[in-house]
Amino acid sequence: MKPAVEFRDVDIVFGDDKAQALAMIDRGATRQEILEKTGTVLGCAGAGLTVNEGEISVLMGLSGSGKSTLLRAVNGLNKVARGSVVVHDGDWSADVVSCGDDQLRKIRRECVAMVFQQFALLPWRTVAENVGFGLELSGVPEAERKQRVERQLKLVGLDQWAQKYAHELSGGMQQRVGLARAFATEAPILLMDEPFSALDPLIRTKLQDELLQLQDTLKKTIIFVSHDLEEALKIGNTITIMEGGRIVQTGTPEDIVLRPANDYVRDFIANVNPLSVLTAWNVMRDRRDLEAAGEGGWLWLDRRCTTRFQIDANGLVEAAERDGKPAVWVSCDDIEKLPDDAPQVFWAKPGTTLKTVMLAMHRSQTAPVAIFDESSRFIGSIGVRDVLSAVLRR
Numbered sequence: 001m002k003p004a005v006e007f008r009d010v011d012i013v014f015g016d017d018k019a020q021a022l023a024m025i026d027r028g029a030t031r032q033e034i035l036e037k038t039g040t041v042l043g044c045a046g047a048g049l050t051v052n053e054g055e056i057s058v059l060m061g062l063s064g065s066g067k068s069t070l071l072r073a074v075n076g077l078n079k080v081a082r083g084s085v086v087v088h089d090g091d092w093s094a095d096v097v098s099c100g101d102d103q104l105r106k107i108r109r110e111c112v113a114m115v116f117q118q119f120a121l122l123p124w125r126t127v128a129e130n131v132g133f134g135l136e137l138s139g140v141p142e143a144e145r146k147q148r149v150e151r152q153l154k155l156v157g158l159d160q161w162a163q164k165y166a167h168e169l170s171g172g173m174q175q176r177v178g179l180a181r182a183f184a185t186e187a188p189i190l191l192m193d194e195p196f197s198a199l200d201p202l203i204r205t206k207l208q209d210e211l212l213q214l215q216d217t218l219k220k221t222i223i224f225v226s227h228d229l230e231e232a233l234k235i236g237n238t239i240t241i242m243e244g245g246r247i248v249q250t251g252t253p254e255d256i257v258l259r260p261a262n263d264y265v266r267d268f269i270a271n272v273n274p275l276s277v278l279t280a281w282n283v284m285r286d287r288r289d290l291e292a293a294g295e296g297g298w299l300w301l302d303r304r305c306t307t308r309f310q311i312d313a314n315g316l317v318e319a320a321e322r323d324g325k326p327a328v329w330v331s332c333d334d335i336e337k338l339p340d341d342a343p344q345v346f347w348a349k350p351g352t353t354l355k356t357v358m359l360a361m362h363r364s365q366t367a368p369v370a371i372f373d374e375s376s377r378f379i380g381s382i383g384v385r386d387v388l389s390a391v392l393r394r
């Protein structure tokens with residue numbers, strides 16, 4: 001994995017008395033203390049984060065936690081008081097904090113594009129002219145501009161609307177224009193500052209889906225600010241949680257849900273449905289942790305010892321028993337096609353959703369679910385207790 005943006009010990013403060021504010025940051029002072037003593041507002045402190053190429057990295061936190069401040073450091077909209085923000089473009093890279101004007105111009109024109117919450121469309125320009133605005137500023141010739149604009153409008157499904165004005169479009173459509181405008185620059189890095197939060201929930205969900213679909217083919221590096229954890233969990237490859245200007249946790253969605261770093265993160269995830277995030281891999285017990293069930297490679301899949309598998313030297317299943325009787329092992333994915341009566345042990349892949357695993361458990365009256373890897377080797381199992389611990393986070 002190659003880094004696209006690296007934040008290294010980034011401090012941003014708003015106000016005149018920067019030196020004293022930085023000294024207070026070093027002593028671990030809170031935003032409130034810094035404000036009272038110096039009149040300076042702490043934007044963010046000691047922020048360290050690497051965003052890899054092609055990744056969607058979400059910055060999450062309550063209002064005022066410093067998400068937008070950090071995001072805006074990438075294209076130099078916010079001045080960094082200390083630390084560095086390195087932007088990579090292929091083999092080229094520059095530190096936004098210390099680079100010269102030429103390099104900053106290159107970053108803004110070629111490397112980084114931004115999508116705002118309020119769609120920021122120019123009302124006197126048509127949709128097509130709005131999408132082409134950045135290109136016009138960069139001096140892209142008209143013919144090429146027209147081509148690129150057309151391509152991007154098609155991508156977001158608005159090619160029929162090219163000659164309309166912003167007020168003739170719904171909020172969702174206006175934000176699609178915002179997306180197309182950012183895509184049109186062909187910058188590999190996209191900064192998105194709460195792009196969907198002004199939209200109603202249905203349109204919002206739809207645009208999130210569309211963004212994920214587009215990302216499948218475009219493979220941009222996206223830094224996405226959100227204060228909505230459900231949104232972050234849905235679209236983020238990694239999530240960074242900020243509190244009072246400081247990063248408190250960075251991790252995958254599963255990390256955040258299963259291993260919250262502190263009470264602030266725990267409060268965030270309190271109302272998240274773990275079934276929408278977790279997979280079999282996240283909750284299974286590894287085969288090495290399972291108890292032997294007699295001679296000949298037999299292992300108990302569950303703590304209650306209702307179900308056991310005989311595993312050969314290659315990790316393949318030779319035989320299965322449930323409640324002392326031979327059982328067949330069948331994929332969770334085929335659940336609907338099976339007769340109810342056969343003694344079954346369901347199996348799943350590591351990436352199978354926890355919801356599917358639970359359906360299988362329900363169907364088999366709480367038998368454990370076996371997990372197989374791509375080569376059909378047995379790698380672990382999930383019992384009722386594992387599911388309960390994951391869902392209740394205990």
Ligand SMILES: Nc1ncnc2c1ncn2[C@@H]1O[C@H](COP(=O)(O)OP(=O)(O)OP(=O)(O)O)[C@@H](O)[C@H]1O
Pocket residue numbers: 014041042043061062063064065066067068069070227
């Ligand atoms: N240009 C500025 N001048 C002065 N203070 C600022 C400026 N920009 C941000 N701040 C302050 O920095 C802190 C962090 O703000 P920031 O906008 O980054 O938070 P946020 O987490 O993005 O919040 P929101 O979700 O409300 O946008 C806030 O206290 C804010 O008032």
